Every structure is written in C-alpha cells, then in structure tokens.
Amino acid sequence: MSEISDTRALSKPQRSSMLLKWSWRELWHGQLWPVAVALTLIIACVFALAALVVRVEKIMVDQGRSMIAADLVFRSADPIEPSLLAQAQSLGLTVSQQTRFGTMAFSDEQMQLVSVKAVDSRFPLRGELVLEGDRRHNQVRPGELWLSERLFSLLAVQPGDLVSIGDAALTVSGRIVTEPELSFNPFSQMPAVLIHASDLAQTGAIQPGSRVRFRAYFSGEDAQLEQLQQAITLAPGQRWISETTQGRTGEMIERARQYLSLTLFLVILMATATLVLTCLHYSATRVAAVAMMKSLGASKRWLWRWLTRQLAMLFSIAAVAGLSLGWLLEFLLRLPLADVLPDPLPEMGLMPLAASLLVALLVAVPGIGISLLRLVDAPAISVIQQQVAWPKNRRGYALIVLPVAAALLWFGSNKFMWLTLAGLAALLVVLAALGLGLVALLKRGAWRSAVRLALSRISRSPLASGAQLAALTSSLMLLAVIWLLRTDLLADWQQTLPADAPNVFALNISPQERERYLDVLDNSGVARSDSYPVIRGRLTAINQQDMLAVSREERDESLRRELNLTWRESIPVHNTLLEGTWATQSGVSVESGIAERLGIALGDELTFHVNSQPFSATVTSLREVEWRNMRPNFYFIFTPDVMAALPATWLLSFRIEAEQSALVNRLGRDFPTVTLLDLRIMATRIQAILQQVSLSLSVLAALGVSSGLLLVLTLLRLSLSQREQEIQLYRTLGASRKRISDTVWSEYGIMALLAGVMAAAGAEVVMASLMIWGFELPVQGHSMLWLVLPLLSLMLVVVIIRSMIRKLLQPLKG
Template identity: 30%
Template sequence: MSWLSLALRFFRRDWRSGEMRLLVLALIVAVAAVSAVGFFTDRVEQAMIRQANQVLAADLVLSSNNPIPESFEKQANQLELQIAHTLTFPSVIVHQDETQLVEVKAVSKNYPLRGDLRIRTESTASEQVVTLPPTPGNLWGEARLMAALNLQPGADVSLGEARFSLQNILSRDSALGNSFFRLGPEVMIALEDIPKTGLVTPASRVRYRLLIAGDQTQVATYKRWASNELPTGVRLEHLSSARPELRNALDRGSRFLGLAALVAVLVAGATVALSTRQFVERQSDTSAIMRCLGASQSMIFSVLIFRLCLLGLIASLLGIAGGWLAQHFLAGLLSDWFGGELPPTSLRPVLIGLGTGMITLIGFTLPPAIRLGAVPPLRVLRRDLGAPPVSTWLLIFFSIGAMALLMFWQAGDFILALWVLLGTVTTVCLLLMTAWLLVRVLTPLRHRGGALWRQGLAGLARAPAMTALQLTGFGLGILAMLLLSIIRLDLLSAWQHTIPDQAPNHFLINIQPDDVNSLNSFFQENNIQQAGIYPMLRARLTHINSQPVSPDQYQDDRAQRLVAREFNLSWATQIQEDNQIVSGSWWEERNQDKPLFSVEVDLANTLGIKIGDQLAFDLAGVPIEARVSNLRRVHWDSFQPNFFVVGTPTLLKSHPTNYITSFYLPPGKEASLAALVRQFPSITIIDVSAIMQQIREIMQRGSLAVEYVFLFTLAAGLLMLYAGIQASRDYRRQEAIVLRTLGLQRKGLLTAAAIEFVTLGLLAGTLATLCANVTGWFIATEVFGFQFNMNAWTLLIGIIGSGAAIGVAGIIATWPLSIKPPLRMLQNG
C-alpha cells in the first residue's frame, strides 16, 4: 500500500475520532475568528479611508494655478474613473452697500465624488443631505456669510459682474476639511456660471482642481501614471497629503483595527496549541504499530504531514467560509453607520486565514509529532519519547518565528506587532516558570492538609507537563482577552478624548502685535475661550548642516512638499502643554539666549533631521541659523496652535512677527465672528469645524468596529477555554476512575477539581493581567502616544474572573466523570 492511500485511510479514521473533532472544531473557530476579524476590519479600514477621502471630495486630486492638461482627464476616462472639476478663488460678495471677502468654489454637476453636501433652507432649519450642487444662477453660502451681511435665503447678491440668488445655507462641504487656510466663508456656484462673472482671467488667482474617484485598483494605476507625468506646477493630492490631524486619526483607527485583529491571531494560536495535545498522543499508538510492521521513518513522516496539511486545508477553508458569512451579516447590520454599504473585501483576509490555520496547526503539532517516527517502537508505546533532539528545537523556533511573521503581517504595523509579540513571549516565559515553581512547591504539600486540598493540588503536581500546557494556554487566552478589553475600555476612550467637545474650531491668523491686547479684551467681553496667542513667522528651510536642501533630494512626496513650501515658525520660553519631548531636552532659562531649534519628530524623521543638526532658514530674505536642541511629539488633533519648528526667543523675537490663536465658537454664535471681523479687519478667520467633524466620524467608525471585533474574539476565547479543559480529559478520566473506585464521592471529586482549576485560573489570570497592563502601557505610550490609566475592572476581571471562569469550566468538565460508574467509563474506553 502506498503512503498516499494509507494517509487517506488514516485521515478518514481520524475524522471520526473525538480528538480530531476537537482539533478540527478549534481550528475552524480559530480561523473563522481571525477571518471574520480580517474581513470586517479590511472592509472597515477601506470605509475609513473612503471617509477620509471625503476631505478631498475624491480619491485623488490634481491641482494647479493653471488649467489641468487634458491628458490627465483622458487617462481617467480610459481607466473608467469618475471625474469632476472645481475652481476656487478669493472674491467679494456685494449686498446693497456691504461687502464680504469670500472663497468662491465653482463646481461641476457631479461634485462631490466622495462625501456629501449638506444645506439648510433657513438658519434654524435642520440639515439636509443633497446629491446635486447649486444649479446655474443660484449660490450657496456658509452661515458666516449670512451673519456678516445679515442675509436670509432668497436674497440677491452680486459676485463679479453676475447676480445670484442666495438659495441655501451651506452647512457642510466635506472637502472644506482639507482647505485649512481660507480667507473667508465659502460660497458655492455652478461651474457654468464662471464666464458671466468675469472673475476668471489669465491674470486671476485661481486654483484649478481635477477630482478622480473609482475602483481602488484603477485609482492606484492612475496615481502611478500621474506621478510620472506631472508637469511643473501641477500637484497630485491624496490621503497621505491631507492635514496631519486627519492623517493621525486615520492612522490611529487603522492601528486599533490591526491590534484587534492581532489579538484574534493570538487567541487562535492558543486554542489550536491546547487542542493538539490529544491528537499527538493518539498518534503515538499509530506510529508504534506502523514501526512494528516495518514502516520507515520517512513513510510515517509523509503520512503524518499529508494528514496534517489536508486537515489544515479543510478546516481553514471551512473557517474562512464561516468568517466571511459572519462578517457579511455584521457588515449588513452596520452599513448605515458607515454611510452606506461597506466596500468589498480584498483577498488579504483569505490568505491570513489560510496562513493562520496552516501555521498554527503544523507549527504546534509537528514538533512533538515528528519525534514519533524517530524512536524505537517500545519507547513510543511507553509514551517515553525522551529528550527532543536539536532539530526538533530548531523546528519549534521556526514555528514560533512563522507565528511571529503572521502577527506582523496581520498587524500591519511593525512597532505595534513588536510590543504585542514581546508581551506574549514574556507572558509565556513567566507562565512556564510559574508552572515549574508550582510543581516544585506543591510536591511536598501533597501529603499535608485536608484530603480534598491534597487531591486538588496533587493533580497539578503529578502532571507537570500538563500543568505547564494548561497554565500557558489559559494565560495566553486571558492575555489576549484583556488586551482587547484594554483597547475597548481605555485606549478607545483616550482616543475619543483627544478632541474634547469644546475643542477649538476656529483659528485666527495675521494678528498684528498692536491688536493682541485688544483681541484678548474682545474674547473676554464675548465669553469666548481661546487657546493662547502665539507668535508665528513664515520661513523656508534652505540648509541642513550647511548642505542646500531641495525637493529633488527626497524620494518621499511628503518630504518634497515640505521642502518646497514655507514653514510656520514660532518662538517660546516654555513648551506647550500638548507637546512632548521625545529626544533631547527643552532649553532652560539660562539657555534661552542661545540660538536653538525644537523640531516636530515626524517632520524630523521625514527630512532626516537629528539632534545637533544645524538648520538654516530664509526668513523674508534674512538667514536664520541654529542647532536642533530637541525633537517634540505634537498632538495635532488637539486643534491648538502648533508648529513644526520652534526657536528660542533670542533667535526669532527680534524679527517681524504676526500672531495666531484658536478658539471654540458654539453653533448659533456666528454673529460674534462678524463683530470680530468689523473690529479687526486685518485678521483672517479660519474655520476648521469641517475637518473636526471628519475626524470625529473616523473615531466613531473605528470604535464601533473594535466593539464588534470583540465579539468574534470572545467566541474564540470561549473555545480556547474549552480546549484547555479538554486537554487533560484522558488524564482526569483515568484519575476519576481510580478515585471513584477507592470510594471518593461525587462532591469530593468536584471539590478537588474546583481547587485544581481555580488555582490554575488565579495564577494564569494574575500573570496575564500583569503582562496585559504592562503591554497595554507600552502600546498606549509608544504606539498611540496616549497616557495609560490602569483600569480597576481589568484587574478584577483578569484575576478573580479568570479564577472563577476556569474553576466553573473545570467543574462542568468533571461533572460527567462524577456521575458515571467507574466500570462503565472503563468499558467505554
């Protein structure tokens, strides 16, 4: 008989065995949990990217001060992408004898390609979502325009040489979120109305935009083509070029989803590891018989590998199908939360599901099973395999490395996966050491104390390998569940609180030094809380360590954009409250007379700036040069005035300076802005409420997704608990037969089991809780930049809850052994 026929016959027999059913069920549920999380998070992440793209009103935007070449529109049409056009420029709205500086946006009929437009027909009316922009002859304006000119919908206004009917109040244009610097309120008109205004001429200050949206694969193809064809003066904008506040929100949302998926992988590995023990033990009998009948080691190995691969493939495919059905049902329930149907999933979760199933099964099953074909038959029958050879240890390390790669792949973030992996390895080491110490401590106690206590603790001491396996499996499962609980209870809460309800939603720039005191008085009189007034200077980076800087030196498009434009510089004696030093030190009072710079850390990483580097800026023709003293982490999503580069007062204070501030303006108080403009006509008001709304929506979507991912992981965790209990089923069955034969009653057997499993649960819960909180602290501070506050509920659930849950599970598993007569259990095998 060939090894293939033998393997198929063994596989059919294995499929009917109890230990195979448990292993298959564990593998299916583990892969289903990972796949469901993968499918769901993949679709949610695409939805969040689409949500973020609403800031651009498209997936890609080509912008220029001159008309976009027709070749770019032709290429988009060839790839069957959607296109739209916009023109933006500053102008003046005239109503009777009053004027108001505005930002005019002329849009094509299909604007926007992403996001939506919302209007109000009256100042007190509720918002309405509309699918079409203004029709020719009509104009929509923001509430600030209405307040400044005391207008109502239906009023006639002049724009250039044309008259318009102010039809609606523009309450939301999602693309406003990326237009941080606007000189006035936005007014929106139809693109067809531009010729009759007479405002767009070759000498006009106009920004042309070509908007692109469609299938992500085609968009990526277009992006690669456009990047190589961009003429001078044309800029390609996409999500990575969005404002740092939006990039941070999307990046954090993706990391939360990656962390939730990573926990699912961790639970899957622990579940399968616990479920393989019975399967491997049963294979020892088969291997012994085959060795006695003359089977070679290579034949046994081939039969075993084929069975494992076939089992892993079938279970993984079933798990992937179950995961897809689960996420499909959930995505249908949650589609309204994400503004419509979620985008289709990619093939990445399928590959991760297959990888999880095959790697966890073969990685945890093969190292102990491969030794069965390499030892004499008598030692196999005695279940005495001896010490594992060096090659087996190498295989174990290889399996661990494969699982680590799977975790890195699933997380999508090297630092995040690294901290979780370090936390996992540390937990496993502590659990194994604890198991060893527990056996050493309990061995002399087996003959002391009450009978039930001796019996319960002796069960842990008599089987040190089983104790180590169960303690490690339980600990890993508890670690994963606690990490996900920390995400839900602490990290998501910290994320959502990065933008308080009354975070600043307006910025003021171009504040003249003579207006600072008067502006502070205005804020006090109108009960407006502002974030402080800071100096701001515009300068261009020219040299790093005496080497000229130009966009051509960098491959990264963000680095090219940063070098090509001017920076906002400021000077300060104290570091801002929402900034944090990550490297170096802030200048002390005695060093404030030295020329020093503080640089935002992401900017430094992008441009390759290090502490001690000498930076030179061109400030309106005046060279400014100083050494980098420290690198700062800036919380851009706080919406406080922040700067990429801050200098010492001595370095910058003597140069001509404007000032900047931010403040919160409640809805309905737009009239205060009109009064501010009248009193301070040189000040520019910037409304950032649109981008704040976009970020809050990304937070809501990401938080909701993590909440539901928790349900999938919880199901996998429950199966992990069952697998951990079943791992010692045969051992406890034999022990129960002996104890029942010797006269131990049902109550005593259940009490002894409770003592054994509660002890395991308390130890595993204590160590897992400690490691989960330490790992959570590192993830919060090093990955997300949050302050970590330990939650008392995680301590209570992790320690007391684990002991209670594992104890109850142990009692339930022991109950059938306490009611069946010993003779029947022996007859049933």
Template identity: 35%
Template sequence: MSLAPNTAPNTRRLAWQGLVREVQNGLLTPMLLALLVAVSAVTAVGFFVDRVDGAMRAQAAQFLAADARVEAPDPLDIALETARELDLTTSQQVTFPTVVLAGEQTLLVGLKAVDDAYPLRGELQIREDGGPRTVTHGPPPGEAWVAPRARLSLGLELGDTLQVGQSELPVTAVIEREPDVGNVFSQAAPRLMIHRDDLAATELVTDTSRVEHALLLSSDANDRTARLDRLAEQLPAEYELERPENSQPAFETAFDRAARFLGLASVVAVLLAGAALVIAARHYNRIQQDTAALMRALGASSQQIGAIYRWRLLMLALAAAVPGIAIGAVTQLLLADLMTAVLDVDLPPPGLMPVALGLAVALVALFGFALPSLIQLKHTPPLRVLNQRATAPSPAASLLFAAGLIAIALLVWFQARDAALALYVLGGLAVSLGTFLIVAWLLVSALRRWPARGVARFGLARMARARWVSATQIAALALGVTAVLLLSVVRADLIEAWERQIPTNAPNVFAINIQPDEVDEMRGFLDRQGIDDAGFYPMIRGRLEASNGNAIDPDNYEGRAHRLATREFNLSTSDELAADNRVLAGTFPAEGFSVEEGIAETLGWSLGDRLTFRVDGRAISSEITSIRSVDWDSMRPNFFVIANPGLMENVAAQYITSFHLPEGSEDRQVELLRAFPTVTLFDVSRILDEVRTLIARASQAVEYVFAFTVMAGLVVLLAAFGASERQRIHDAAVLRVMGASRRMVLSALWIEFLVLGLLVGLLAAFAAMGVGSLLSAQVFDLPWRLNPWLLAWGIGAGLLLAALITPLLGWRMTRVAPAKALRS
C-alpha cells in the first residue's frame, strides 16, 4: 500500500480527508475547539471594543459639536475650501464678547453666531413657552437664545426684545444645554446665540474687532479619521485641528485611559487564545509523530508529508475562523444590547477590522505554534513505527517557533493601539512565562521526591512523570490567569482613579477680574454663603518676548505652539506649591519661573532656560528653576507659569478663585455679580457634566469588557484542557484494570488539579502584581502600588479553575469502560 502521487490536488485531498477523519475521531477536537473559542473571544472583544471606542468618540464629539474643529482670529477660508475638497461636512460660527441691552439693564455676554448646520454632533436643550425641548439646530434668523444666567441678570421674559449692537432681536428660548461647552474659559460671560445671517446687521464685527472664527467638521464616511488627518496635514502651520479627545485636559485623561484599557482587554484576549493553543497544539503534534512515521513507512516523501500538514493547518484555521467570527459577532450584539439598555446610549456599527484580526489570530496561532512540530514530522524516520524513541528534530523548528511568537507579538501590538502598552505587556508577560517554565519545572521535579502515599501518590505521579509537559501546562495556565488578574488590577485602579477624578463637590465656577482690595470682602461673602473657595491667586497678563535671549518668532512654531507663542500668558506668583501640583525637576518655591511640564514640552523649554515676558510695558527675565506636573482635573486655579513673587513686585494683578455651587444656584451667581460688578464668572458645570458622563460610560464599558474577557478566558482554558483528555482516559483505564476504584481515580485527579491550581494561582498572582503595578504607573499614569489582595485572588482563581475542570474531566475519564479505553 502506498500513498497517492505527490501532486497538489492529491495533497489537498489527502489533507482534507485526514482533517475530516481526525475531527470525527476526536484527535483534532481539542485543537479545533480551542481555536474556535479563541477566535470567537478575540473577535467578540474586538467588535465590542470597536463599537465602544466609536461610542466614546461620538460622546466626545458632542463636546465640540463636531468630529473636529479649527479656530482662528481670522476667517478660515482656506480651511473651509480644503474641507470641502475632502467631502467633509462643515459649519461656521463666530464668537466674541459684547455688551447687550434689555431696557435699562446691560450685560456682558458671550455672543455666538451659528449657521443652519450647527451642531454637526450632539443637540441643544432649550426652554420655550411650551416647555423644554431638544433640538438639533441653532436659533433661526431673526431670533435670539440666551443662557439662564443672562435671563436672570437682565430680568428677561420670553418674547422680550434684546438690543444687540445696532439690531433688536426677540428672545424666543433659553439655552439649558449646548453641546460644545468648550474650553474652561470659553464661557466667561453667559451665552447669547444668534444666527450668522443676523450678524452683519448688528455692526459689531469690524476690522478691529477681537472675534474668534471656528470651523466645525464632521463626516459619516468610514475613512473619517483619514480624511481629518489629511486636512490637518494641509492646514497652514498656525492652525491646529482640535479633536474631541484633546479638547479638554480632564476629558483627554479620561478618554486616553479608557482607550488604553480597551486596548489592554484586546491584548488579554489574544494572549488567552495563545495560552490555550500552546497546550492543544503540543498535544496534537505529539500524537501526529506516529501518523507521520506510518506515512513514511507507506512511501510518502518528506515534502508530501510537509505539504499535507500545511494544507491541513490552513483548512483547520478556516474551519475554526469562519464560525468563530460569526459567534463573536453574535456575542458582541448581545453584549452591546445589554450595554445600550443600561447606559441609554446607541453604539455605532463596528468596522471590519475585528474580522481580519480573528482570521489572523487563527492563521498565526496555528502556523506559529503547530508548524514547528510539523517540520519535525516530515523528517520522522519510518523506524518509529517499531521504536517510539526514534525522532528527527529539525534545527529550523526553533526559528519557526520564534517567528510564530513574533507574529503573535505583532498582533498584540496592533490590537493594543499603543506602543508603550504593547511593549510593557509583552515584555512583562514574556519574562513571566520564562519564569513560570523554570519555577514550574523545579516544583514538578521536586514532586518526584515528595514522600506522598496512597491516593496522593497517584495524583502527583502523573505530573512528576512528564516534567516538561506538566511545566508547560502550568506555565500556559499561569499565563492565562495572569492576563485575567492583570486586567482585574488595572481595571480596579482605573475606576478608583476615575471616581476620585471629579468628585461631586469639585469647583464648578471660576471667578476672575477680582481686584486686590476685593479679595478679603469676597472671601467673607463666600464664607457667609457657606461656600468653600479654592484659594485666591494673583493673575498677571504677560506676553512671551524671548527665550534664551532669542526673540520669539511665531513662524518658528506650529499648531498649539504657534498659538501659545502669539498670545498672552496668564502668569501667577506663589511661595507655596498647590496641592494638585508636583515638582518634577528643580526646586519650589521658584527662584525664577516654575513651568508646567506640558507647555515646557510643547515650546521646547528645559530647566535653566532663560525666559523674558513683557508685563505692564517692561521686560521681566529669569531662568526656569522648576518644572511641575499639574492635575488639571482638580478644577482649581492652575497656571502654566508661576513666577517668584520678587520678580513681579509693583505689577498690577487681578485675582482668580474657584468654588462649588450646587445645581439650581443661578440666583446666587446673580447675587454675587451684583455685589461685585467687576467680577467675571465662568460657569464650568456643563463641562464637568460632560466629563462625568464620559467617565460613567467608560467605566461601564471597562466593566463589561472585563467581565466578557474573563468569561472568554475561562472557556478557552477549559477547551485547552481537552488536549490531555485522551491520555487521561487511558491512564484511568490502566488504574482501574489494576484494581483502583472509580472513587480513587477521581480523588487522585482532584489532588493533581488542586496542586496544579495552587501553583498556577501563586505564580499568576506574583506576576500580575509586578506587571500590573508597572502598567498602572507607566502606561495609565496611576499611583504605583502593590495589591496584596492579588495573592488571595490568584490562589482563589487557581482553585476555582481546578473546581471547574475536575468534575467535568473526571466524568469523561470514568464514563468510558477500561477495555474500550485501552483498545482506542
């Protein structure tokens, strides 16, 4: 008997026949099941993460009322033309402060003139005669909408006429919420919103007016991000494309951390898939050595055997990938429906990238971990049919295995969407895996000399008999549990940090333009009202004039750096470091200037550089003597540049403070303004509400992704244990033939898995402690700390794993009659 000729059709037919036969008789079932669940888990998490990321971006887009925004003091004709060439939807608006009249009352307002397309994202909540209403447009021509504070200050009723420049407009609605709440200081005065068509009649905009032009941009196309990137590249250097995730420091922090966690969840799903497939593929390759030897004995060439197994792997990958992707898609639909019901948010449809990732995981995992042994199989000598010790290891196998690991690393890198996250996770888990293998081998070797008796002896004997097999199994399981525990510790730290980020009593009102002789009086006013202020700080206007003796040339800067180099700075002085500031380099109190790390990086400043500011018509120069980090989420007064008080002697200064007012306290704001008419209030409660909404949704997304990844991990690990099922059934049959009872076999299995679970849990706990602390500090910018509870969680996870697997595996081991098990 000989095999068919070595032709491509015959090779594919033999590969397919072998695949069907081995699936039917169960040889490939563990590997197929592990791969199926792995692809399902990775695809489902990928789909869900893709949709959650899209939902968070949609939520963030409401913060700008668009997908992106460009601002400038001059009309944005060039940007508008470029945006239209890229088929981007646009909306134009103009904002500036102005004084309006209502009868005898006057008020400084922040006027915003919008067009018919506003807002591109989000919606407005207004109150009219008929009550509250949600709309997706601004005021029509000939009408004015005002903020509640403006209505209270001017004593307006709906229908009253407002004098805006040279025109009169009736007030037809009160703005209770507008989507683009913007920068902290963009709401210095209460909002007045009109249509752009009414702007010319007011005659308020002239060549000398200080107005801000804004171009809002959006697109529903799948390549929206790519289009916006192309627009950013084509914009003049002085323009910066502002996106939702970087429009507000607190918002940016929440968005960045959530996006990184979702990337981490996807990485964990990929690693869980790898942990299961290592075990399943190793078992399959061990069994196939006898089959390969038999094929060689029947006349098959090495090339034909290699081709058969390569085709079989490709067919197996497709057989698992197609249903796995379908299962993942259905699973994420159920998960998305649950999240939508709980959070009252519509998730956008997912992209097709998770499909490609699922297929890539199937192909890379199989060819990376199974192909090395298949290279060995094609060189298996026919003598192995008679002598089981006859093997032919190939030097190329280690190289192929390394190639598989590199491919998996690239998949993890892509899925993480963050180079630092991928490096820390891969590096930490690679070190952990190597440590697991060494420690597990030493511990299993020690079991050979353990003076166990009775049932315990049978339970530990199997682990000690095949040390490398047991060590590999322990290491792979420990890696999977480490990944789950790692996700757990980072998730807990992340949500705890979010809960502390913006407490319910965080300052939501800023007050500026406080004169020096009003500080004590205003502090007393707030005390009588039971309002705690965040402290009063001097604020001095200054323009950057030179750096290290070189005059500032705005043309040498781009984007945000250009805007900073051309505008006035808000400087302050202090001898005490604020509680939400931390010195990173140098000393504080500053002998010269203390600068915030972000602006130092943007403008290229470093410790020792000499800065010159023009303040009150005179130049003030000194060196940078410290660099600080600032917690912008605290909503307390903070400054990019703080000067030594001695540098600013005899300089005119106004003061700034912030405090918290509960919802519905507009009348208290009006009372404060009447007592201090020169003070300007910034109501940032809307900004805080938007950030809290994002954090709440991000936290829920983190919880759901974590729970789903844990469940997927358990299923994958259960599937991986099926790889040793056939050998365990044979061993149980031998014990029962020798007189062991069913109860004794099960007791030995329990002892084996309890010891294995304990070892896995301990190893995983210590690894998760180290890698989790590293990730929290270096990637998520959270406090460095070790969580001792991880030790208990790790042991509990290992024992739970044993408790879940042992009954099922024990039932499958003992349900087959010994005679039948020994014949198979």
C-alpha cells in the first residue's frame, strides 16, 4: 500500500498508468472477478434469450398471419368502402380484396353447395396459395376456376370441364393444393372454389338479400396497420381480424408471447439477484483493504477513480465475453429447433444486443453502486477494528430509480407483469416469516446436539436468516414457476389439436343413411366420434324473459344466430359435468361458458324456437366443454323427449390417416348428400405451429431453470463463505472439526428442506394466480413439486458443501 503515498511524486501520466495497473491487479487478484462473471452471465443470458424470443415471436406472428392471408384483415357484411382502401394505400399498405358467398355449383352430372371466394391477383398477401393445373400457380388469374380436391369427385369433373357458378360457365383450371385462411370451426366450412374478382359480375350470384361477406387484406408495417385501425370506426357487422384474434390459434400465440416475456423477466430478475449478492460479498471482503488505503492517505476521490477504472474494465470485459457467450448460447438453443424453424431464420436485429447491455447497465448501477458507496465510506479505523459501525450512505438507494423507471417504461400497463412483481414481493416477506416460524417450531423438538446448534444459529440472527431463507426459497420457486408454466401451457395446447384428433367432419347425414354411413367407417377401421342429431334453433327466452328484446349489437354472440342443438340419453365422454345431474326427461344441459355469460343457473327455464316452433326445457346440469378437441360439441344438449320428434340430420367426426385418403373421395361419391369437411390441411398446419412453439418454450424454460440454479448455487456459496470467521471462532473455543462439520451440514440441510417445501407452496400460489389472472386457464395442483423441490434443494446443498467444507476447515489444522 506504500505505492499510494508515492503517487504524489509521479507525473500525471505515470499516476494514471500506475492506477490502471492497480485496478487491473485488483480486478483479477482481488474479489471483483465473481462480479465480472455474474455480469457476463447476465449479458449472455439476456442476449441469448432476447434473440430467441425475437426469432420465435416473429415466427409465431408470421405463422399466425399466414393463417389469415395478410397482416391485418377487415371483414364486413357490406361492400368495402372505397375511402378505407384509399386511406390504406395512402399509408403505404398493400391491399387485396375478397368477396365470399355460398352457392350451388353445377356440372353436367352433379351439383354441390360450395363456398366461392372471388379474389384479385394479389391474394394472398401472406401465407401460401398453391394451385395445380397444367403447372403450379400461386395466384388466381382472370377466367380461371379452381376447385378443392373433394369437388372433383363430388361434381364428377376433371380439369378442362365446365362448371356453372350462377350464370357463368367456367372452365376448371385445376385443384387447390394449399390455401391460407383456415378455421377451427367445422360448421363454417364448405368445399372451396376460387375465381378471379373480375369474373364475379358474370356469375350473377350476388343479388339483393344474398348472404355475402366482404374482406379487405392489408400488409405493411405494424405502425401503419395500427394507424389504419384507429382511423376506422367499426359499424355493425364489421370487425378487424389479426393473428391474435383468430380464435384458439390467436389465444395460443398470445399466451406464448406472455410466456416469452415472463421468462425473460424472471431470468433477468434471478440474474440481478445473483449480481447483487456477489457485489455485497465483494464489498464485505474489501472493507479492510479500503480502510488500509485510507489510513495511508487515499482520498475518496482517489478511491472512486480506482474503483471506477475497475468497473469500466469489468463492464468492458463482461460485455465482450457476455455477447460472445450469448451468441454461442443462442446458437446452441436453436439446435433442438433446427427441424422446425424456417429457413432462412428471421433477423434478430439489434434489440438483443442493446437489451442485454442496457439491462446489465441498469442492474449494475444500483447493484454495484450501492455496495461501493458504502464501501468507500468505510472508516480507516476498520483496519484495527473490523466490527466498527459507520453511518450508512443512503444516497445510494436513489440509484434504484434507474431500473424502476426502466421497468415502468417496459411494463407500462401490463397487469400481467405487475401482478407477478407484486406477488413475488409479498411472497418474499411471507416466506421469510414462515421460515423463521418453522425454525421456532423445530427448536421445541428433541434433537441431537449438531441439529440443536444449527437451529440455534438460524434463529440467533432472524433478519439475516429470514432473508437467506426467503432468497433461497424464492430462487427455487421462480425456477419451478418457469418450468411449470411451460408444462401447463403445453398440456393446454395439446388439447388444441391432439395427435389423434378427428380431422374430417360429416354433416347433413340423413336418418336413413346414418347406419350405413357408420358401417362404412367402422368396417374401414376409422376412429370416429359418436353420431349426434343436429337441429338449428335459437334461444329466445330465459325464465320467460325475452332475450331478443335488446338491440342486436348488445346481444351476446350466441343470441345473434342459430345454434346447433342436439339430444342424448347420456353425457358425451369428452364433456365434464360441473353441476347438477344428467336428466332423462324435460331437461337441457348447458355449456358452462354460455351459462356464465347469459346468467343461466340450474332450474332456469329456457325457451327455444326451431322453424318458428317454440319449446321449453329446464336446466338440469352445467357442463365443461373443450371446444378445441375437434369433436362434435354443443352449447345445449336436451333429453330425447324434448326434441326427438323434430326433423334432424346427423353429425359426426372421424380421423383419416394418410393411407386412408381414398376413403374420403369414396364417401363423397357414395353419399353425395352428406357434406364432408376435410380439415387435414388445417390440422397439419396447426400441428406444425404447436411443434415449433412447444420446442421453443421448452428451450426457453431450460434456460430459465439454469439461471435459477445459478442463483441458488451463488446463494449457498456466498453464505458458506461468510461462515469462515465463525468457524475459526468455534475452533478457537475448542469445537472439533466433526462437530463443526455436522453443524454446518445440519444447518444447511434444515434450510434446504424448509426452502424446498416453502418454494413448492409458493410456486403453487404463483401458478394459481398466473393461471386465473394472467393466462386464464384452469388451476391444477402439482403433487410432484412437493417432492422434487426439497430433493433438488438438498442436492444443491450437498454439491456446495462438499466443494467448500474442506477449504473452510483447512485453516483449523494444527
């Protein structure tokens, strides 16, 4: 330290060079290198995770937009206003239009109800349209008529034959191989026909009163798309469609986004805790060195110059190492996804680089700054009296404003994130108090001496022990939450389209053909659902209250249209009875979602109209229905006596494997009046999205869990390091190495078990909160968590103590 007093005799460049050498030596030979490692890991993790999040989100958005054929879609029951199209073009957006209607298609031999889509040459703006005729095309041109695969057998035509659409006789150009705009709703689909918009007028199919739907497709920058949406006031019958509003697929994408953001946030949180703990440990170990420098004449200004240079070098080294490691980590994270990621990959841009450096800086400023402010204020007398107390520099806590302000800007009004933050903060306090309470209860038991000493030490410093327990518990809890969220989301998404889900619906089966149709499926070894009678009707009154008295715009969506009604003697196997009993007479079972929206309860009387004929039934049960399983599902299921006398057609769904494709054409040919809705293309596309998202979330969850494990290991390592002086004191007072070793093992074993059990309880609470208010999914318990977390905690304790106990006891030799 004598060099400090000699610096006054040196020139300014010499002093600067010497200060740089001291800073470099302190960086690598002092205790600051763990801080550099923690900062490197923060930068690497944030860079890798942010890069993967950017890529995965772009892929999900692209997939979602491919399914609506554009970046944004405007749907209307009336023709699209020219002013809307003009405004979109003025914003630099690419525009395409579509007119869609149902009509009959006639060939020389057959006729079939079809869904005609009249599109322009720019359609689709997103996604893939593959048309196969004399050669492959991806756009519809004037004079062309393209049919879906099934229509060739239903209409008994080949390319080159004439098919009449309204007044127009058009020549079949070929078949539709692939098209976007797929839907989960089988009742909304008919075999598709594509024509060019310029041929629409000659069909004469659109007349006053015709049921026609108009769509405008837009593609461009998100800012311009949002500006267009804000400029348009929607009228009745109009709505915007985006990748996040497209039914269940939109929900999946939105929930995946929430998970990506939450995982990134939790990883940053855990990495920050690792850095702060490391900085506190560094400050505690350097008090004597700073006091010595002060006793030799070092001023605060000189100390700050010395520390600032160390921090500048530290951040530079951490930035280079972290970005390099982050790039490698991002590459490794993509390896499991190589088969499902698109080629070329979406660009990650500069966001991951900027985010990783900015996060590290925002974390480091208060995390390191508060500790160093206290360190620089250490009095010179600390050299000879290490336990001396000195006034705390509370100005340093103002540095916390920086990350808090950044969080406010980042989260904004995101209630999901604020809910997570508030919940974690409250849990930290509760877990600390709960841990100390459990220790107090354990002290009442009869234990051997090592355990009694361990419990005594934990309870002797309640504040420190409570903070340590809370930190350890919250670390285990966070890594559990990351993994459980991933597991529960994937389990929910598997219900979106299970691997064995039906992929073909058969509708309008006449009662006379029903048994023969079922026999064909059964004899062909096809997995099918039960068959259901279907009648279209409206719900008109609840307990004699007219539900159609309010304006159409104010009604629930289920009251604006006819619903599919059915009857059964028993509850469908894929429905769950929530309340009531399954009745056999004059009853109706109601799906729980519509019951909640319309305020329907057990015992209510519901009135329906079918073909202007009214009838009533009493609500006898409420059911939970999973609408995404591709099975026939219904809002209302009646007892047979209520509706069996009404004329109905039958419906069922079944699964066609790749080797059974010919059966679909055979069914279409042998049962021409039955409407077949082939959803195999849609199923393949949804399965691809599910596979991409599932693998991506698994990789992200693994990274989040790794960050949590790093934090737990850091906590345990630093805690044991702080025990060195205490262990020396025990040895001085005559304690044997075995007694000390047994006490350490007992103390950390107790803390590990307590932390594991409390982390399991905390994770269940957090998961329940996130499921109810964040992801809006059913709450479920996780029994294995109560075993896995305590065992994991104990394993980590064993690893850390085994690696450090010998070193801690080594000075006691002799």
